[in-house]
Each structure stands twice: as structure tokens, then as C-alpha cells.
Amino acid sequence: QKEVEQDPGPLSVPEGAIVSLNCTYSNSAFQYFMWYRQYSRKGPELLMYTYSSGNKEDGRFTAQVDKSSKYISLFIRDSQPSDSATYLCALLGGKLQFGAGTQVVVTP
């Protein structure tokens, strides 16, 4: 079993919809939770990180962590075609462990 599970998608949504992404994990030692965005043929770009259960907002992005369920989410409100990318969760407990990434396609 992988330490971090993430549905690879693709997830296709119409412009303006809410994008909902999530990861589950098995190791309770993970302390920091991050989301990266990766455009095609580019390196991953850090979007947000948090270290506690609850919600964290940054503009149209909301990261949510539920440590008791070992479940993290990223929501993108008012999605735009420019949000089309692969989104990777990353969890830190010593070293950074990445999910496989979910491909998101926002259609105009």
C-alpha cells in the first residue's frame, strides 16, 4: 500500500465550477501538508501548505486537513481554464512524500 494515495483523474470540469481534489494517507507521522500545481513540461509549483487540521484559504484556493481521518483536500473555487494542470499533494514527515497527482481540465 502506498503511503499517499491520490486519484490520477483526469478530472474535467466546466469553467466556474468548484474543483475538489483529495489525498489519503496511512502514516500518522506526517506533520505538514502541501499542494503543488504542475503545468505540462514544468516543475511543480508550491500552492499552499498547512500543518494543522482545519481549513486554510488563499484566494480561490482552500486546503483542508483532517488528521483523524488521514484525509486532505484542495478546493478551487470559480475555476478557470488556466487552472488546468496536475495537482500533487505532498506530505512531510521526515522527507516529502508525494501523491501521484490528479490531472485537472477546466473547459471554457
Place this chain on the structure above:
Amino acid sequence: SAVISQKPSRDICQRGTSLTIQCQVDSQVTMMFWYRQQPGQSLTLIATANQGSEATYESGFVIDKFPISRPNLTFSTLTVSNMSPEDSSIYLCSVEETRNSYEQYFGPGTRLTVT
């Protein structure tokens, strides 16, 4: 955040040869890392590049196959040695600007194809 560049951006290499990938940062950073990203799979840490000492390798990766240098706080190289088609992947360097900042920033990656 630091600006990271990698050379080459892509290459096609023959089986049995070696390729050295360079990673340059525009500021001094404490930690530099090398990752591999294979299609449909998560990023996998190859090693931590330590300035002035030998790199620290993750399980499944060895120095003979992936020698790493880090001569200063802004530069590192990763060599993929004696390549086989299974080494075809994207190789990425990343940095932590300050120790234990937990925020890693990535270079654009080097897309390697081995024929």
C-alpha cells in the same frame, strides 16, 4: 522564492551512456534535492545533495548509478550513469531556501529519453 534552472531541458541518449544534469539556483540555499518523476507516478526522492560532503541517497538509489556533486550553495549536478530505457524519466532538482522551512521549490526538470 529562489529561481532554479536546469540544463539540459531534455535529451535523448543511447543505452549505456551517461548524462550529467546541472541545477543552478540564483541564491544560496541550504538544501538541494534530486527527484525522479516517471509517467503516472509520484515524484520519488533520489538523494539530498549536501554541500561539501557526499550525497545522502534514498533506498533503491546508489551512488554508482546516480553520482551527485554539490560544490557550493548554488549549484549541483546529477549524473545518470550507464543508462537503460528504464531510466527514461523527468529529473527535477528542488531547494529549501532555509533549513526546516518545509517549503521546497522545483526547477523546470530535465526530460530524459533513453533508446
